[in-house]
Amino acid sequence: MQIFKEIQPLREHLRHRRSEGVSIGFVPTMGALHEGHLELIRATRGSAGHIVASIFVNPTQFNNPSDLEKYPRTLEKDIELLKTVSCDVLFAPEVAGMYEKPATIHFDFGQLDKVLEGKFRPGHFSGVATVVGKLFNIVEPDVAAFGQKDYQQLQVITRLVEELKFNIRLIPVPTLREPDGLAMSSRNTRLSPQQRKTAVVLHQSLASARQRLLDGTDWSSIQKDVQTTLSKIADVQLEYFELAHRNDLTSTLEFDKREGVILMACNVGPVRLIDNMLV
Numbered sequence: 001m002q003i004f005k006e007i008q009p010l011r012e013h014l015r016h017r018r019s020e021g022v023s024i025g026f027v028p029t030m031g032a033l034h035e036g037h038l039e040l041i042r043a044t045r046g047s048a049g050h051i052v053a054s055i056f057v058n059p060t061q062f063n064n065p066s067d068l069e070k071y072p073r074t075l076e077k078d079i080e081l082l083k084t085v086s087c088d089v090l091f092a093p094e095v096a097g098m099y100e101k102p103a104t105i106h107f108d109f110g111q112l113d114k115v116l117e118g119k120f121r122p123g124h125f126s127g128v129a130t131v132v133g134k135l136f137n138i139v140e141p142d143v144a145a146f147g148q149k150d151y152q153q154l155q156v157i158t159r160l161v162e163e164l165k166f167n168i169r170l171i172p173v174p175t176l177r178e179p180d181g182l183a184m185s186s187r188n189t190r191l192s193p194q195q196r197k198t199a200v201v202l203h204q205s206l207a208s209a210r211q212r213l214l215d216g217t218d219w220s221s222i223q224k225d226v227q228t229t230l231s232k233i234a235d236v237q238l239e240y241f242e243l244a245h246r247n248d249l250t251s252t253l254e255f256d257k258r259e260g261v262i263l264m265a266c267n268v269g270p271v272r273l274i275d276n277m278l279v
């Protein structure tokens, strides 16, 4: 695996590969890699001859400085993991290389970035779109994989690609989970053993809400019950638990529930976790 820290040498390398007729697959990440990330690389393999992963903890998408500071960084281990899935290239730039000057560009995705994560993390999706736009322009991939774990992010990137006419096919990848159901996340490493056990409530709440919805229970009762249940668990603080249409995340409930997605964000101890489940 070749490792690039600078933009220009990476561009030259990829230009060579492209001129040989090789298609480029791209998997952007913030590192602290786990099986979920590796699954994105595997999912890209069938559609691309040369796979580029990036590791960049993007400051402009963090609205909480302590979250940015505490974000796990495990580059040496990440490199070893990427080798196990035969990743061809790692792009791991410095902040100064990606942001020579402070970012002045801002994105507004209408309703899409005002609800759910956007409501609790103002500016987050503008930062995500900024860095993904930069990375797309640097790597110029044919395909790029994103996880459904970050469901709203996937919608934002889909909109970004459509509106800015990036010639990139997006590959959505289902969420990889631990055996007890907890969605794999780089942030899980920050949970204490007790909090790690508690964190299974995210998946349990989603699974039981989905079942009750399919059984005909109305959404507002389900939502209230989850809020009550979670409020009684020590170390758990629910931010939101919402049902939305899976295509555009509009909050109106006037749709067939089977087209819905349930999304939630929750603090477990000091760690903010998100998860979702298609109905």
Ligand code: AMP
Pocket: 028, 029, 030, 031, 036, 037, 039, 040, 145, 146, 147, 148, 149, 150, 173, 174, 175, 176, 177, 183, 184, 185, 186
């Ligand atoms: P991150 O490093 O958290 O920014 O994630 C990088 C990419 O990996 C994003 O497209 C995420 O949605 C995806 N991802 C993170 N966790 C998982 C998971 N458990 N299963 C599948 N994809 C994931």
